[in-house]
Amino acid sequence: MSGPKLWKLLSQALGEKVSKTNFQAALERYRHLLNTEIANTFPSEAPTVDEAVEAIEVADLSPATTILPPSELLPQQLLVNSPVNQFIHPSVHPSTPNSLQDLGEAPDISLFYGQTEALATLEQWTVREHCRLIALFGMGGSGKTSLAIKATEILHGQFERTIWRSLRDAPVPEDIVFNWLVFLSDGQEASLPTTLDTAISHLIGYLRSSRCLLILDNVESVLLSGSNSGEYRKGYEGYSTLFTRLAEIAHQSCLILTSREKPKEVGWFEGKLLDLLGNRE
Secondary structure (H helix, E strand, O other): OOHHHHHHHHHHHHOOOOOOOOHHHHHHHHHHHHHHHHHHHOOOOOOOHHHHHHHHHHHHOOOOOOOOOHHHOOOOOEEOOOOOOOOOOOOOOOOOOOOEEEOOOOOOOOOOOOOHHHHHHHHHHHHHOOOOEEEEEOOOOOOHHHHHHHHHHHOHHHOOEEEEEEOOOOOOHHHHHHHHHHHHOOOOOOOOOOOHHHHHHHHHHHHHHOOEEEEEEOHHHHEOOOOOOOOEOOOOOHHHHHHHHHHHOOOOOEEEEEEOOOOHHHHHOOOEEEEOOOOOO
């Protein structure tokens, strides 16, 4: 096998760009990620790292896998985390007739109009590219919230569960994750996890077994105001853990964030960023 083909296969399997100069570091990061996720998911009788790598590589290289190169990406988007690696389904999901929605206190958007291109981009990323993390970024009044809510209508049949929540009042991450768990488990969670890490592991289990759309509005409310660093306010650092794990770990669901400021995690991964001001980064 030629070098370019090998690096391409490794890049698809590991979820990041791999080359001759960084492949050892990429493998170490992947092994560390696997060890962390295996420990969280299988507290006993855990498979070995080699077994997990083999299972994921088989899934990654299956014919159903669709990974678009940067040259085929749509306009107004920034490549920042690769599509789903392990839990990839056919390129378009069939409609889900019994999908459930909990939109909380989402505002009424009955007068919504325009944003046709942005909605088409969101549909492309969620339905065809299976992105795990998408960020809608723009100034106040640029239509981020309305766009996210409209997306729940358009994508309703593509997801089994849809949850919209606002961070305007700055709830701690534990409250958000526990709230998600109650809805996704149909209230069957006998006792909620005692730590955020454990709760996120439970959440990922649901995001793997069902195709879910999670939307968090007003993420800037938990970021340090005016710093433009993407850092979190004291006591809200758990959101960094939440966003990082949902972006890194394979599942079949999608998290959409809206924010006036860009969380630092968006710059770490190859996710998707839609700048509603039309800026290219």
